[in-house]
Amino acid sequence: MTQPDPDKMLWMYETMLVIRHYEETLAQVYLEGKLPPNIQKGLAFDIASGPVPGEMHLSAGQEPVAVGVCAHLTDADTVVGTHRPHHFAIAKGVPLPQMTAEIFGKVTGLGRGKGGHMHLFDLPHRFSCSGIVGASMPPACGAALAAKMTGSGAVAVAFFGEGAANQGAFHESLNLAALWMLPVVFVCEDNRWAISVAKEKATSVASNARRAVAYGIEGVEVDHNDALAVFQAAGPAIRKAREGGGPTLIEVKTDRYMGHFQGDAEVYRSKAEVPSLRQHDPIRVLEASMRRQGDLDDVAVERLRTRAQAQVTTAFEFARASAYPAAEEALQHVFA
Amino acid sequence: MTQRKLTMAQAIAEAIGQEMERDPRVFAMGEDIGIYGGIFSATSGLLERFGPERIRDTPISETAFIGAATGAAAAGMRPIAELMFVDFFGVCMDQIYNHLAKNTYMSGGALKLPVVLTTAIGGGYGDAAQHSQCLYSTFAHMPGLKVVVPSNAYDAKGLMIQAIRDDNPVLYMFHKGIMGLPWMQYHEGATTEVPTDAYTLPFGQAAVVREGRHVTIVTLSQMVHKAMLAARTLAAEGIEVEIIDLRTLVPLDTATVLRSVAKTGRLLVVDEDYLNFGLSGEIAAVVAEHLDDIELKAPVRRLGVPAVPIPYSPALEPQVIPSINRIAEVCRALVDAKLKAAA
Numbered sequence: 001m002t003q004p005d006p007d008k009m010l011w012m013y014e015t016m017l018v019i020r021h022y023e024e025t026l027a028q029v030y031l032e033g034k035l036p037p038n039i040q041k042g043l044a045f046d047i048a049s050g051p052v053p054g055e056m057h058l059s060a061g062q063e064p065v066a067v068g069v070c071a072h073l074t075d076a077d078t079v080v081g082t083h084r085p086h087h088f089a090i091a092k093g094v095p096l097p098q099m100t101a102e103i104f105g106k107v108t109g110l111g112r113g114k115g116g117h118m119h120l121f122d123l124p125h126r127f128s129c130s131g132i133v134g135a136s137m138p139p140a141c142g143a144a145l146a147a148k149m150t151g152s153g154a155v156a157v158a159f160f161g162e163g164a165a166n167q168g169a170f171h172e173s174l175n176l177a178a179l180w181m182l183p184v185v186f187v188c189e190d191n192r193w194a195i196s197v198a199k200e201k202a203t204s205v206a207s208n209a210r211r212a213v214a215y216g217i218e219g220v221e222v223d224h225n226d227a228l229a230v231f232q233a234a235g236p237a238i239r240k241a242r243e244g245g246g247p248t249l250i251e252v253k254t255d256r257y258m259g260h261f262q263g264d265a266e267v268y269r270s271k272a273e274v275p276s277l278r279q280h281d282p283i284r285v286l287e288a289s290m291r292r293q294g295d296l297d298d299v300a301v302e303r304l305r306t307r308a309q310a311q312v313t314t315a316f317e318f319a320r321a322s323a324y325p326a327a328e329e330a331l332q333h334v335f336a
Numbered sequence: 337m338t339q340r341k342l343t344m345a346q347a348i349a350e351a352i353g354q355e356m357e358r359d360p361r362v363f364a365m366g367e368d369i370g371i372y373g374g375i376f377s378a379t380s381g382l383l384e385r386f387g388p389e390r391i392r393d394t395p396i397s398e399t400a401f402i403g404a405a406t407g408a409a410a411a412g413m414r415p416i417a418e419l420m421f422v423d424f425f426g427v428c429m430d431q432i433y434n435h436l437a438k439n440t441y442m443s444g445g446a447l448k449l450p451v452v453l454t455t456a457i458g459g460g461y462g463d464a465a466q467h468s469q470c471l472y473s474t475f476a477h478m479p480g481l482k483v484v485v486p487s488n489a490y491d492a493k494g495l496m497i498q499a500i501r502d503d504n505p506v507l508y509m510f511h512k513g514i515m516g517l518p519w520m521q522y523h524e525g526a527t528t529e530v531p532t533d534a535y536t537l538p539f540g541q542a543a544v545v546r547e548g549r550h551v552t553i554v555t556l557s558q559m560v561h562k563a564m565l566a567a568r569t570l571a572a573e574g575i576e577v578e579i580i581d582l583r584t585l586v587p588l589d590t591a592t593v594l595r596s597v598a599k600t601g602r603l604l605v606v607d608e609d610y611l612n613f614g615l616s617g618e619i620a621a622v623v624a625e626h627l628d629d630i631e632l633k634a635p636v637r638r639l640g641v642p643a644v645p646i647p648y649s650p651a652l653e654p655q656v657i658p659s660i661n662r663i664a665e666v667c668r669a670l671v672d673a674k675l676k677a678a679a
Binding site: 111113119121123132139142143145149172175 | 389395398407411413427440443444447449504
């Protein structure tokens with residue numbers, strides 16, 4: 001098992017801090033203008049109000065999947081994320097200010113405010129995502145096909161949730177990728193919840209890694225929500241893809257601390273679940289391990305936290321200060 | 337530039353071949369496009385020239401390979417993806433209308449998706465409701481896709497080269513009945529002289545394929561040829577029909593339509609797609625919105641497939657697809673019709 005070198009380990013830790021702090025900030029900002037309840041209008045929660053309209057899906061708890069995989073990638077590699085995309089985007093290097101501006105619907109955003117939080121497109125970092133469950137896999141196959149045909153040596157990673165594995169896109173993509181030996185790695189985030197339906201009520205097998213085997217693809221299970229374990233599983237898969245060895249599917253058991261969306265009453269799971277999950281928070285787990293090895297001390301932790309907070313603060317300030325697109329922009333950019 | 341007669345299928349295959357030679361980023365994939373040469377011969381002979389990496393047979397997995405076309409285009413390639421029959425698009429509609437058509441807009445114009453989706457449309461040969469639709473209005477309805485529907489070999493080549501060079505998703509729809517296939521009866525008018533060299537035809541420019549002064553027929557694809565045959569009959573009766581071949585639905589050349597209707601004062605839209613909520617309604621609405629500038633001599637008329645699936649029986653199918661006789665009848669009625677005097 002290859003351990004990340006200290007620099008990489010530090011990057012993983014710091015990136016998880018940024019992601020968590022980013023999402024905690026976003027969770028607060030999201031409530032601006034939505035709460036307190038607007039009783040007069042009969043609303044408990046006005047989803048359209050405030051600086052961040054629409055649905056909001058946060059990934060707190062799932063950071064290990066993003067950093068453990070993206071630690072092996074370069075700007076030339078493609079990542080296609082899900083409707084819960086921030087941890088992937090940040091780990092892939094999508095600039096925080098433009099991403100935040102997009103989430104605010106501002107003209108300085110990645111998509112000039114036309115995509116919003118589920119539709120982040122960052123060409124220089126080859127990052128995209130989709131609001132449609134299961135839809136990340138076919139385009140990732142296409143990016144991998146392009147890499148193969150041009151001999152660029154790049155790989156593509158499709159992240160998806162365990163609920164998406166019951167979509168036709170999953171099965172078609174696995175077959176195509178195996179058939180054409182595409183340099184693609186499929187990474188399943190198994191947080192056990194397809195919105196409100198538990199995995200055991202929706203999926204006929206315990207592990208999607210086993211489904212991969214049926215398509216002639218190596219299936220790897222990472223059974224604990226640990227950045228180092230993900231890093232160790234992803235490394236060989238990405239190397240194999242880069243060297244022409246074809247696709248791999250990695251399924252990571254991970255934890256969704258938040259509801260499916262912000263405002264989700266979470267009637268489908270016990271109130272005790274999240275506090276129990278948080279006892280093994282992956283950021284603290286990595287921190288403890290790095291402290292044991294002498295790679296991290298109080299001073300460094302404080303410095304990294306301050307730096308993460310400053311980055312996030314700058315991004316939100318940029319987004320707030322940015323202008324909205326002009327009205328006529330609504331009619332522009334249908335075509336390139 | 338030398339010319340020779342080509343079928344529409346040959347013209348399309350020639351266009352794809354010339355563009356693949358010119359640009360190594362262009363490649364084709366789809367069901368049976370390799371050794372078979374495409375069910376409708378649109379890629380005939382290309383496998384031998386370009387090999388299986390660039391003329392790529394796919395599994396019957398439309399979601400995967402249409403989605404892969406989007407991903408490959410985002411990564412700098414220029415894929416052509418053939419999905420045999422337009423009727424099959426439902427199995428991968430998400431990848432088409434939620435991703436291919438929308439991602440340029442949602443990226444604020446940053447993302448270019450130069451994908452050409454090719455597919456066969458149309459009925460008239462007894463293949464029933466799941467293999468005979470046109471559906472171009474369905475795709476023209478959704479913003480973000482250009483929609484090309486050629487009626488002859490010359491246009492087919494120029495529009496295909498234009499489609500491949502366009503930085504946007506283009507849905508390129510060819511009617512089976514005008515491809516010049518040896519196993520299907522077809523209209524000779526679609527097989528035309530085609531220059532050997534590469535050339536482009538701009539999108540959004542309709543062709544006035546016949547000039548006339550009494551009635552304007554706006555149409556496209558195979559119906560152009562049916563309209564031409566009807567016009568020949570009508571000319572013998574003294575009715576001169578002007579025929580407009582739209583060639584592309586997105587972008588739509590409304591100026592040519594309006595100019596012609598202003599001249600003739602009478603409009604018939606002939607459409608092989610469904611009548612309801614479709615192309616014929618769109619063209620009628622465009623004219624209605626310009627009635628300050630256009631004086632109509634008769635009400636607007638539409639011929640299209642009534643709101644029924646295409647039936648199988650040879651006794652039924654001709655009842656729903658506009659025929660040469662029906663086109664001629666409606667034109668005659670139009671010439672006789674009068675707008676009621678304004679109250």
